[in-house]
Amino acid sequence: MRSSLLSLVILFQFCFVQTLPAQEKQIAPENDQCIKCHTHQTITFENTLTKREDKRLMNPLYILDKNHFAQGVHGRFKCTDCHPAEYSHYPHKAELKLEPLSTCLDCHGGDARYASFQFEKIDEEFQKSVHFQKSGESFTCSKCHDQHYYQAKSRNSTEVGDIVLFSNQMCMSCHSNNNKFQLISDSLKPALAQIHEWLPNQELHFKNIRCIECHTQVVDSLSVSHNIMPKEKALKNCVECHSKNSMLEASLYKYKNLQGRSQKGKLHTIIANKAYVIGAYQNNLLNSVSIILFLVVLTGILIHLIARIVKK
Amino acid sequence: MTHVHKIYLYPLWLRIWHAINALGILILITTGITMQYSNPAFKLMNFELAVNLHNISGIAVSVSYFLFIIGNRLTHNHTYYRLKLKGLYTKLTLQIVYYTYGIFKNQSPPFPISEKRKFNPMQKVAYLIVMYLFVPGLILTGLGLLFPELILENIYQLSGIFLTAILHASLGFLTSIFLIIHLYVASIGKYPLNNFRSIVNGYHDTNIH
Numbered sequence: 001m002r003s004s005l006l007s008l009v010i011l012f013q014f015c016f017v018q019t020l021p022a023q024e025k026q027i028a029p030e031n032d033q034c035i036k037c038h039t040h041q042t043i044t045f046e047n048t049l050t051k052r053e054d055k056r057l058m059n060p061l062y063i064l065d066k067n068h069f070a071q072g073v074h075g076r077f078k079c080t081d082c083h084p085a086e087y088s089h090y091p092h093k094a095e096l097k098l099e100p101l102s103t104c105l106d107c108h109g110g111d112a113r114y115a116s117f118q119f120e121k122i123d124e125e126f127q128k129s130v131h132f133q134k135s136g137e138s139f140t141c142s143k144c145h146d147q148h149y150y151q152a153k154s155r156n157s158t159e160v161g162d163i164v165l166f167s168n169q170m171c172m173s174c175h176s177n178n179n180k181f182q183l184i185s186d187s188l189k190p191a192l193a194q195i196h197e198w199l200p201n202q203e204l205h206f207k208n209i210r211c212i213e214c215h216t217q218v219v220d221s222l223s224v225s226h227n228i229m230p231k232e233k234a235l236k237n238c239v240e241c242h243s244k245n246s247m248l249e250a251s252l253y254k255y256k257n258l259q260g261r262s263q264k265g266k267l268h269t270i271i272a273n274k275a276y277v278i279g280a281y282q283n284n285l286l287n288s289v290s291i292i293l294f295l296v297v298l299t300g301i302l303i304h305l306i307a308r309i310v311k312k
Numbered sequence: 313m314t315h316v317h318k319i320y321l322y323p324l325w326l327r328i329w330h331a332i333n334a335l336g337i338l339i340l341i342t343t344g345i346t347m348q349y350s351n352p353a354f355k356l357m358n359f360e361l362a363v364n365l366h367n368i369s370g371i372a373v374s375v376s377y378f379l380f381i382i383g384n385r386l387t388h389n390h391t392y393y394r395l396k397l398k399g400l401y402t403k404l405t406l407q408i409v410y411y412t413y414g415i416f417k418n419q420s421p422p423f424p425i426s427e428k429r430k431f432n433p434m435q436k437v438a439y440l441i442v443m444y445l446f447v448p449g450l451i452l453t454g455l456g457l458l459f460p461e462l463i464l465e466n467i468y469q470l471s472g473i474f475l476t477a478i479l480h481a482s483l484g485f486l487t488s489i490f491l492i493i494h495l496y497v498a499s500i501g502k503y504p505l506n507n508f509r510s511i512v513n514g515y516h517d518t519n520i521h
Contacts, residue, residue, distance in 0.1 A: 279359070
């Protein structure tokens with residue numbers, strides 16, 4: 001029950017954030033023909049057998065949210081950049097569905113323009129992950145990264161909450177949805193709330209850190225770690241995050257901090273630090289003031305004590 | 313000729329409250345430091361244990377605080393905390409002069425303990441600040457951190473949790489400073505252990521010449 005409620009909250013937040021108008025972003029005009037049908041709930045077509053016009057419900061899986069698509073990293077793409085060019089003819093041939101789609105590495109692999117994102121390294125890490133180990137090639141990038149709507153949040157967003165929401169929604173899209181979960185497993189989705197019962201302030205953790213913080217091995221050179229570990233290896237040691245050298249600095253806050261420092265200076269990052277993690281947040285100024293105050297009190301007491309003993 | 317006169321200054325309920333409060337606050341300070349300065353290389357205590365102990369002691373100290381307030385209202389104990397602003401500056405000066413000079417000259421304290429006066433003006437001010445400002449502040453911010461959904465998400469540019477946690481840690485630090493001074497001041501007197509004995513058996517010894 002708690003798990004479903006949590007998923008609903010995350011889903012609601014996700015929808016709310018994601019359905020904001022695309023503002024200036026427009027999708028490629030070449031897609032107009034596709035969008036005419038694929039953004040509507042119904043489809044009207046000429047039935048060649050009955051020779052009548054039929055109006056039917058569109059398969060929900062084939063309905064595109066065009067505003068959401070326009071905001072994604074592929075928002076300026078033509079549909080036929082990834083889908084077979086034959087889709088430009090209607091009615092679409094049934095066997096087109098069986099054709100394998102382009103994979104991420106087909107475009108991103110071995111291309112100097114994307115070198116900094118290290119797609120090959122990501123693939124290497126992903127192949128060590130429990131997802132690949134259990135499902136092999138059938139676990140494609142798109143299982144988590146929906147090509148239509150994917151946004152590079154962890155790199156571009158300055159809002160930690162936004163990064164967390166977007167990232168956790170990727171995990172929750174299967175781990176809180178039995179239909180999708182069973183695409184890769186014979187069992188039912190895990191009871192997330194019960195499994196994480198040991199975690200104090202569970203909802204606060206779910207809302208403020210990404211699942212991957214504990215469920216992946218952090219690789220410094222990668223923006224986002226892709227080696228999702230088996231659940232037995234998940235991090236359960238509080239001080240990995242709750243300490244001065246918090247692991248979160250190398251993962252969740254990495255880009256936020258780097259951006260903040262370069263754009264607004266270090267001071268701003270400290271003042272506008274919207275995150276508070278017990279143990280990880282240690283303000284140098286407050287630390288120094290407290291140590292000085294502590295030493296002044298101790299010194300005062302010591303002098304007073306010595307004077308009392310001497311004057312006795 | 314000097315003889316010792318005993319005043320029953322600390323009734324049983326107050327001593328029980330004081331003991332619970334003292335134990336709770338010591339645990340809160342230890343676990344609070346463990347969490348605030350947690351370091352995997354130097355572990356004072358397991359982090360998870362510190363969190364649980366801090367939560368339990370925090371609730372225990374909060375409940376005992378309300379019992380203290382009720383006890384104060386039901387008995388005449390609250391009268392010891394009454395502070396008259398008129399002449400306060402002079403009284404505080406007298407007490408400061410005693411602590412920094414007179415005490416070393418074997419002068420008598422300007423505000424000796426009696427049945428009607430448990431605290432000198434400096435103690436009154438300190439206890440009023442700690443018991444009616446710091447502790448309630450710690451309880452409120454502590455409750456906020458225990459139930460973060462109660463806290464405003466953002467206050468202007470800053471996270472509500474961030475502000476609450478900073479306030480909680482700062483008040484906790486100031487309370488621990490108070491504790492150190494409190495323990496030291498308790499050792500002042502003819503015999504350093506007298507006041508510690510008093511808070512256990514309830515009787516305060518005064519010397520009558």
